Amino acid sequence: MSVNPTPHWLNQFALVWNRLNSDSLAGLSDIYHPELEFRDPSVTLHGLAAFKTHLAAIYQNAQEVHFDLGHCVIESPEQLCQTWQMQFRHPKLAGGRLITVDGISELRHGDGGIFYHRDYFDLGAMLYEHLPLIGAVNRRIKKGLAP
Numbered sequence: 001m002s003v004n005p006t007p008h009w010l011n012q013f014a015l016v017w018n019r020l021n022s023d024s025l026a027g028l029s030d031i032y033h034p035e036l037e038f039r040d041p042s043v044t045l046h047g048l049a050a051f052k053t054h055l056a057a058i059y060q061n062a063q064e065v066h067f068d069l070g071h072c073v074i075e076s077p078e079q080l081c082q083t084w085q086m087q088f089r090h091p092k093l094a095g096g097r098l099i100t101v102d103g104i105s106e107l108r109h110g111d112g113g114i115f116y117h118r119d120y121f122d123l124g125a126m127l128y129e130h131l132p133l134i135g136a137v138n139r140r141i142k143k144g145l146a147p
Helices: 008-019 025-030 048-061 132-145
Strands: 032-040 043-046 064-076 079-089 099-110 113-121
Touching (some): 008 025, 008 064, 025 032, 025 048, 043 048
Parallel strands (some): 032 113
Antiparallel strands (some): 032 043, 064 079, 079 099, 099 113
C-alpha cells in the first residue's frame, strides 16, 4: 500500500485555518482561488470575496470561534477530505455556552488555489438544537429516530 505524501497546499491550508480570526481573513487569498465555490448546509457561495464576507459575519456575530483540524484523507494531490472540529460561542445560542461541532471539508485544488470547498456538518448540532423552541423539537425528533 502506498501512502500519498501531504501536498504543500494542505500544509498552507492548515496554517491559515489554525490562525484564522477576524483580523486574518486576508490570508485566505494565499490558499483559495478567486473563483472559489463554497458550500455548506446553510449557504452556497461563489467567489473568494463572498466567502470572506461570510466568514467576517461569522466572526463579527460570534464571541469566539476556533477550528481544530483532524485527520485528512488524501484522494490525490489535488483532492482531499479534512476532518475538523469547530468550537464557538454565540450570545444568542445555548445561553452563550461553548458549542462544539464536528465536520469534514472536501477540498479541490488547482492552479491558483483551492477552487472548491464543501463543508459537511450537522446544522442541527450547530444551530437548531441551541434555539429555545426549535431546539426542544429537534432533540425530540432525534430521540424518536434513535433505535
